[in-house]
Amino acid sequence: MREGFKSVLEFLEADLEIEEEQEHLYNQLAAVSKDVKVKETFQHLARAAKGHKDALGRIIRDIESDNHDVSFYCLMCGWEIDFGKMPSVGNEERCSLCCQKFALVDVDNDYAIKYLPQ
Ligand SMILES: [Fe+2]
Structure with missing residues (x-):
């Protein structure tokens, strides 16, 4: 574990897991949605969750590689x-x-x- 970032990394990992779960759930809901607008809404939410997940992953990698102020x-x-x-x-x-x-x-x-x- 990177020195000095114990709690920050714990929070980021927990947030990352939530975003992964949300992305998966929204993709499942989009797949079963019959209404086009509802399907698009879930697809939009899945993309947003993926964006959050990717951003959190970058921050975690930066911390773990000592590339974080x-x-x-x-x-x-x-x-x-x-x-x-x-x-x-x-x-x-x-x-x-x-x-x-x-x-x-x-x-x-x-x-x-x-x-x-x-
Ligand atoms: Fe000051």
Whole structure:
């Protein structure tokens, strides 16, 4: 498992499974639908579920191949703080908006940030 992404990967895998189930269900419903408009609606829903599934799969692959930025919202102002790809726990970054400093920490295999008072 990729360090720091335990919960994120669990949520993404669960979402991926739901999208797979939905795609399968919508395709089945489209196949048995007699009404053309109902059939098209289920086909549209199946394509949407497939799009979601593919997007989730790309994110999971990016995380597992360390090709995913680790970023958080600033705890003070809400601006994005980017720790980049493959950061080390203990790395420090400043919020580019409010200039407060934060450290990347690990909490049970999930990345988190800790405010560093100045
Ligand atoms: Fe900030």
